[in-house]
Amino acid sequence: MRRKISLKPITLLLLLTTFVSFGKEQEGHGEQKTGKATESEVKAYIQHHLKDSYDFNLFSYTTDAGEEKHVGFPLPVILWDNGLKVFSSSKFHHGKTIAEVGGDYYKLHHSKIYKVDGPNGEIIEDENHHAINDKPLDFSITKNVTMIFMVFAIMFFMFSRMAKSYKKNNGMPKGMGRFLEPIVLYVRDEIAIPNIGEKHYKRYMSYLLTVFFFVWIVNLFGLTPIGMNVTNNIAVTLCLALITYFITTFSGNKNYWKHIFWMPGVPVPMKIILAPIELLGTIIKPFALMIRLYANITAGHVVLMSIIGMIFLFQNWIGSSLSFLLAFVLAILELLVAALQAYIFTVLSALYFGMAVEEHHDEAH
Amino acid sequence: MKLFEDFSLGLFVWQAVLFIALILLLKKFAWKPILDSVNDREEGIKNALDSAEKAKLEMQNLQADNQKLLQEARAEREAMLKEARDIKNKMIEDAKGEAQEQANKLIQQAQAAIESEKKAAISELKSQVANLSIDIAEKVVRQELSNKDKQLKLVESMLGEAKLN
Numbered sequence: 001m002r003r004k005i006s007l008k009p010i011t012l013l014l015l016l017t018t019f020v021s022f023g024k025e026q027e028g029h030g031e032q033k034t035g036k037a038t039e040s041e042v043k044a045y046i047q048h049h050l051k052d053s054y055d056f057n058l059f060s061y062t063t064d065a066g067e068e069k070h071v072g073f074p075l076p077v078i079l080w081d082n083g084l085k086v087f088s089s090s091k092f093h094h095g096k097t098i099a100e101v102g103g104d105y106y107k108l109h110h111s112k113i114y115k116v117d118g119p120n121g122e123i124i125e126d127e128n129h130h131a132i133n134d135k136p137l138d139f140s141i142t143k144n145v146t147m148i149f150m151v152f153a154i155m156f157f158m159f160s161r162m163a164k165s166y167k168k169n170n171g172m173p174k175g176m177g178r179f180l181e182p183i184v185l186y187v188r189d190e191i192a193i194p195n196i197g198e199k200h201y202k203r204y205m206s207y208l209l210t211v212f213f214f215v216w217i218v219n220l221f222g223l224t225p226i227g228m229n230v231t232n233n234i235a236v237t238l239c240l241a242l243i244t245y246f247i248t249t250f251s252g253n254k255n256y257w258k259h260i261f262w263m264p265g266v267p268v269p270m271k272i273i274l275a276p277i278e279l280l281g282t283i284i285k286p287f288a289l290m291i292r293l294y295a296n297i298t299a300g301h302v303v304l305m306s307i308i309g310m311i312f313l314f315q316n317w318i319g320s321s322l323s324f325l326l327a328f329v330l331a332i333l334e335l336l337v338a339a340l341q342a343y344i345f346t347v348l349s350a351l352y353f354g355m356a357v358e359e360h361h362d363e364a365h
Numbered sequence: 366m367k368l369f370e371d372f373s374l375g376l377f378v379w380q381a382v383l384f385i386a387l388i389l390l391l392k393k394f395a396w397k398p399i400l401d402s403v404n405d406r407e408e409g410i411k412n413a414l415d416s417a418e419k420a421k422l423e424m425q426n427l428q429a430d431n432q433k434l435l436q437e438a439r440a441e442r443e444a445m446l447k448e449a450r451d452i453k454n455k456m457i458e459d460a461k462g463e464a465q466e467q468a469n470k471l472i473q474q475a476q477a478a479i480e481s482e483k484k485a486a487i488s489e490l491k492s493q494v495a496n497l498s499i500d501i502a503e504k505v506v507r508q509e510l511s512n513k514d515k516q517l518k519l520v521e522s523m524l525g526e527a528k529l530n
Contacts (some may be wrong), residue, residue: 052373077373139375155387159395166402171409177399184399205400206392214384235377239384311428 046302050232051111052142054089058226070094079106081115081136089140106136110359113138115256144236151217151230155210187346188210195350196321200251200357204350209248212346221296223331231341232298234290241290244349249282249324252356289348296341300334313352498527 057072074090081104091099095108099118107116109123114133116122123131141149162177173181187209192201215231222229230236258264260278263271307330310323505519 004499046377051371053374095456137374141379142373142376144376145383146377148380152383152387156390156394159391159399163395163398163402166398171402171406181399181403185403188400202400206396208390209396210384210391212390214387230380233373233376235373236372237382238372240376243384 007086012223017063030230039313042306046305046309049305050110050229052144052228052233053111054092054108054113054142055094056146058090068094075141075143077113077138077140077174078135079113079138079140107133109133113140136219138234144230144233147218147221147228147230148236151214151221151262155213155217159213170289177340183213184209191343191347191350195347195354196357197354199359200353203251204247204353207243207348208346211349212342215293215345216339218343219341220335222297222301223334223338229301232301234294236248237290238293240293240345244289244352245283245286247349248286248352248356251353255358256356285348285352289345293341293345295338300337304330304334313324494527498523 009161025211037119054077055070055072055074057070059072060068063067074088074214077085077087077089077091079101080233083102085101087099087101087103091097092100092106092108092301099106100119101291105118105121107121107123108114109131113136114123114132115136116133123133126132149317158176158180162173163181165174165177166172168174188201188205191207191212192208196204201293218230219235222231259276260282263274263278266274304327307323308325311320311327314323315319503522505516505523
């Protein structure tokens with residue numbers, strides 16, 4: 001009960017700060033030009049928000065004198081370009097200058113690092129506006145990577161403490177564990193056991209629990225104004241989907257492979273037709289996992305940010321307050337989506353594991 | 366495609382490394398201890414319930430046993446009481462018989478004693494009567510030897526008396 005009450009003001013506060021930080025940006029730009037935020041500005045802001053960045057930017061604004069101010073801190077850039085190159089992202093000055101490291105020159109272009117010829121080198125674009133400059137191998141600690149590190153630390157702290165509280169209290173959870181235990185048990189009793197089966201589920205619990213809480217926490221951080229949403233990067237969802245794919249493939253038993261390559265209970269020509277389809281299916285399933293998580297979170301953010309943008313586009317009491325209301329409702333919906341997507345990812349992973357370890361049974365398919 | 370342009374190898378590598386490390390770390394430091402504790406607890410609850418059920422059953426058995434014992438005891442008491450009653454009755458019966466016998470015997474003895482006493486008394490009486498008669502006869506004879514009539518009369522009256530006896 002207490003938790004519920006205390007959670008609400010925090011969410012409200014976080015939502016409000018989203019508006020505030022966003023508002024500052026828009027107002028700053030607006031004053032400089034027409035005094036109003038424009039559609040293209042909102043669009044650019046949304047695109048910027050969805051992209052990864054090399055700085056941990058909390059918010060930025062333009063002063064009355066027309067000077068851009070960024071509040072945040074730089075992050076380390078790690079490049080592999082004829083040797084390891086590590087430098088602070090502050091060298092880019094938010095993309096305004098070219099960074100010089102050990103005789104090589106790098107420039108930020110659409111939130112990506114390109115190699116340029118010299119201190120005054122330019123990005124060369126082809127007819128499709130794609131830069132053709134060399135791209136160094138980039139292992140920078142970007143904002144997204146920082147968020148992953150943070151979630152890593154938070155999860156490790158939370159769950160190792162929870163585990164310790166069990167030891168201290170004779171197998172009873174205490175504090176945070178009391179809140180987390182039902183969720184852990186839910187993953188076990190409602191996701192793992194029904195989909196994988198009583199016999200094999202234990203092997204997959206670590207992955208299922210980790211992926212569930214990881215996606216959920218990362219999604220929730222995405223809804224806070226400081227957070228970068230990690231799951232709207234295809235690289236992250238690809239990584240998660242690949243792990244599911246590998247676990248499924250490597251735990252597949254004889255029965256599983258038989259159902260893929262030589263489907264029992266159908267005539268031989270059908271078997272031959274079904275084999276490539278089934279084989280493709282094993283790849284499509286994790287691919288769908290990847291796209292589902294990515295698309296849901298990205299779409300949610302685009303819609304939410306657009307509606308927040310509308311508040312500033314309307315610039316009148318009725319339109320803006322209606323947009324505010326809509327944004328508020330949508331933000332709450334996004335809270336649900338954050339948990340729902342984590343749940344769906346975990347359930348489907350469990351389902352695929354269940355298929356892979358299913359024992360042979362003599363029923364017609 | 367925009368999707369693949371956005372793909373960042375660095376992010377992928379970091380995510381893969383951190384996520385797999387997180388799975389392994391949490392497995393060792395969190396999931397295993399947590400799930401084990403939960404399992405132990407559930408097992409403990411299940412065992413406790415089982416043993417409670419067992420204890421209940423045992424209680425019922427015990428109660429049934431008690432009931433049975435009680436019934437047995439009651440039956441035994443009943444039997445013992447019956448036996449005692451029988452013995453008592455028999456003893457009374459026996460005592461009565463013996464007493465009767467004893468009494469009969471005593472009565473018989475008494476009767477026999479009375480009979481013999483009576484006989485003795487009769488015989489003594491007879492002898493005394495005989496003596497008395499002789500005495501009387503002697504006296505009469507002595508007196509009446511002078512008077513013949515008187516002698517006869519006396520004899521006669523005496524004989525009448527004797528007959529009355």
